[in-house]
Amino acid sequence: MKDRERRQTLATFLRQRRAHLSPTDVGLPPGIRRRTPGLRREEVAQLANIGTSWYIWLEQGRNVHPSMQVLESLAQALRLTPNERRHLFLLAGQPLPSQVSFSEESINPALQQMLDDLNPTPAYVMGRRYDYLAWNKAADVLFTISEASSPYERNLIWRIFTSPTMRERPNWEMIARTTLAEFRATHAHYPNDRWFEELIEDLKQMSPEFCLWWPRHDVRSALDGHKVIHHATLGHLEFEHFTLQSLNNPDMRIMIYTPNAVTRTKLQQCINRNASKQAAEHT
Known part of the structure; x- marks a missing residue:
């Protein structure tokens, strides 16, 4: 030509x-x-x-x-x-870029210590694939992160669309649709990462809602601000949500949920109960 x-x-x-x-x-x-x-x-x-x-x-x-x-x-x-x-x-007369190899994500001990120091403020680190990479006790109380869900052990998108517990939340559809729109915007940054495509195909097999909403191409960036969460045991909880990024690795996001006074008390009491229970089990 x-x-x-x-x-x-x-x-x-x-x-x-x-x-x-x-x-x-x-x-x-x-x-x-x-x-x-x-x-x-x-x-x-x-x-x-x-x-x-x-x-x-x-x-x-x-x-x-x-x-x-x-x-x-x-x-x-x-x-x-x-x-x-x-x-x-x-x-355009340009060679097609070679496939990009994405390395596994990990965090350093200093970042984990920072998360722990924030208790009872829930905080966790999310990777480029929406995996939970690290979290503190308050975040585990809020989101039960330590309970793995195979085959995508700690992936937020997988949990939202496949976990019965998540789907029982009164505002589940709003959470699912807004998080999916954020995920689609993130997904566009990694066109050569086959892991994304595998997750998407698996979700299509597991969730009718995902099949319905994914083709709509809703896109939005992450929105910070006031969050209300209805927890199964702690009830009504309120937070101000902030997202931070590391300059060394902008693919990782630090999610912080600053609780109001009532919510902070509930979370601290739950953390204390869990600690007492674990101590009793080891005596």
Whole structure:
């Protein structure tokens, strides 16, 4: 394919993929006065974090040369499948990036000590795959993290959609839908991590709600703020939720639930009861 023909084919491919997406597919408001279907050019540029004029040049078939990073951003913004992503790189004249190898996640003792020092404030560390990596006693009281749930032992998404205890919560649907939207936004950052795809396929087999909601492409970032949790034994609990990130590993998030006075007392009493019970069992 000659260079000019390749650029024109790339331009057509981008226009077609843009036309097949609606604002709601990518978490944008629907807006008004849309004369043609699909996303606007400036919306794609915004999602891909590139200049609008530069993206327009691509759709016009001009002689511009997008980098591998820009192509990855476009692939995520346009929700391309693996085959479509491969086609995008081919038309842009760029080699397809090799598969990324993701290392196992772990935390250092100092971080665990920090979590322990926060008791009775619940706090835990979540990895890029929404796995609980570390937690303190208050977080275990609140979320029963130490109780593994096979085959994804301590994965938050798996628990939300498969745990009978989680599904019994009065606000389960709201929790499930908002957490799933956050998970989809995170998932887009790791297109080469097959673990995500395996989890998604397994959830489709286990949860009708996941099958229904996942194709809707709801996307949102994590929202901090006031949280109300209805606990099976402690009852009504209230928190202010904060999310922190480590500069050394931004894939890890530290989730902190600062309780109000009444909730703090309930959590501390539960921690004390559990400690007394464990001491009695070892005497």
